[in-house]
Amino acid sequence: MSLNKLDNEINEMNLSFPSRSCNESFARAAIAAFVAQLDPTIDELTDIKTAVSEAVTNCIAHGYQNEIGVIYISTKIMFNGKIIIKIKDKGVGIDDVKQAMEPLFTTGGSERSGLGFAVMQSFMDKVRVSSNKEKGTIVTFEKSIIRSSNRTKNI
Amino acid sequence: MVNSSVVNISTKDDIMTAELLGEIDHHTARSMRESIDAALVVSRPILLNLNFKNVKFMDSSGIGLIMGRFKLVSSLGGKLKVINIPKRFERIIKLSGLGVLGVLEKV
Numbered sequence: 500m501s502l503n504k505l506d507n508e509i510n511e512m513n514l515s516f517p518s519r520s521c522n523e524s525f526a527r528a529a530i531a532a533f534v535a536q537l538d539p540t541i542d543e544l545t546d547i548k549t550a551v552s553e554a555v556t557n558c559i560a561h562g563y564q565n566e567i568g569v570i571y572i573s574t575k576i577m578f579n580g581k582i583i584i585k586i587k588d589k590g591v592g593i594d595d596v597k598q599a600m601e602p603l604f605t606t607g608g609s610e611r612s613g614l615g616f617a618v619m620q621s622f623m624d625k626v627r628v629s630s631n632k633e634k635g636t637i638v639t640f641e642k643s644i645i646r647s648s649n650r651t652k653n654i
Numbered sequence: 655m656v657n658s659s660v661v662n663i664s665t666k667d668d669i670m671t672a673e674l675l676g677e678i679d680h681h682t683a684r685s686m687r688e689s690i691d692a693a694l695v696v697s698r699p700i701l702l703n704l705n706f707k708n709v710k711f712m713d714s715s716g717i718g719l720i721m722g723r724f725k726l727v728s729s730l731g732g733k734l735k736v737i738n739i740p741k742r743f744e745r746i747i748k749l750s751g752l753g754v755l756g757v758l759e760k761v
Contacts, residue, residue, distance in 0.1 A: 523679045523680060524679060524681070552713040553713050556713065559680065560680060609721075610687065610722045612717040612721060614717055614750055618713065618714050618749065
């Protein structure tokens with residue numbers, strides 16, 4: 500780890516679990532528990548949980564649609580109060596990321612709203628998606644937690 | 655446990671009310687949908703109320719659940735109303751454009 504990285508990153512948590520839908524609630528609760536050390540507001544926490552839930556659902560319902568695979572989540576807390584969350588699967592990948600991110604586009608049938616990426620983009624500061632056919636997809640979120648004075652002192 | 659979402663369904667005078675409890679995600683929406691649809695097909699109510707009062711969390715699966723029930727109830731000749739929507743879901747509902755269906759109770 501470089502000195503520069505040590506300067507910037509103050510905590511990190513890594514998680515992996517099988518793509519069973521019962522783990523959707525586990526994933527968002529685990530991330531929420533980890534970022535709670537930044538003392539976010541209830542609204543900020545709900546935004547993060549909702550975005551994580553959408554991304555994990557995509558891994559389960561699309562990435563690993565015909566199999567159970569492993570979902571990897573890494574969460575970093577940066578010194579400036581920024582949270583970086585990476586959610587990765589090694590599933591089928593997305594044909595056309597631009598199209599997949601359009602609101603209301605879905606390959607998931609009539610019960611899926613096609614709003615997953617729109618929700619992620621609305622609730623997080625930044626959303627990046629990189630995907631390779633047959634290799635998988637990585638969704639990266641960034642969100643800055645509004646500081647009420649020196650919250651990081653507790654970490 | 656956080657994962658134990660259920661739905662209480664009651665019917666009176668051709669009006670069915672489904673009270674959703676707990677968290678709505680891709681996992682829990684499935685059993686909620688199955689319970690509601692089974693009851694709908696049997697009772698064919700003129701009105702289905704989806705009561706969100708005790709929903710603690712929802713992602714876009716909650717929007718999908720509303721849209722799907724709207725389609726089914728309409729095809730059976732009934733109407734849908736979504737009632738007691740907590741304020742914290744305003745943003746996701748606004749984002750969804752569900753307002754155009756005219757099924758949302760005014761907050």
